[in-house]
Amino acid sequence: xxxxxxxxxxxxxxxIEHGADTLKTLRDKIDTSKMKAPSFLMVLTGSGGYGYRRxxxxxxxxxxxxxx
Numbered sequence: 394x395x396x397x398x399x400x401x402x403x404x405x406x407x408x409i410e411h412g413a414d415t416l417k418t419l420r421d422k423i424d425t426s427k428m429k430a431p432s433f434l435m436v437l438t439g440s441g442g443y444g445y446r447r448x449x450x451x452x453x454x455x456x457x458x459x460x461x
Contacts (some may be wrong), residue, residue, distance in 0.1 A: 397433040404440035405457075412436040413451040 398419060400412040408435060416434040434451045441455035 395429065395432045397435060398431045399435045399437055401437045401459075402439070404438040409436050409438060409453055411448065413447065417449070417450060 399417050400414050402408040402412040414432070415437055416436065419448070420431055420434060436451060436453050437459075438453060438455050442457075444452060444454040444458050446452050
C-alpha cells in the first residue's frame with residue numbers, strides 16, 4: 394500500500410511554506426521500519442492557477458486543478 398501526506402492551506406507564500414515545513418516534519422517522524430515512507434508530500438491550496446513541485450519535492454496544487 395502506498396500513501397501520501399497532504400496539508401490544506403488557504404494559499405499565499407507564507408501559508409504554503411508553513412504547510413511544506415509541517416509535512417516535512419511529519420514525514421521525518423514516520424518510523425519506516427513499521428510502514429513505508431510517503432510517496433509524495435502535497436500542499437493543497439485554495440488559490441492559484443497551476444500546480445508545481447518545489448525544489449524540496451513538495452507538490453503545491455491549487456484545488457481548482459482537482460476538478461474534472
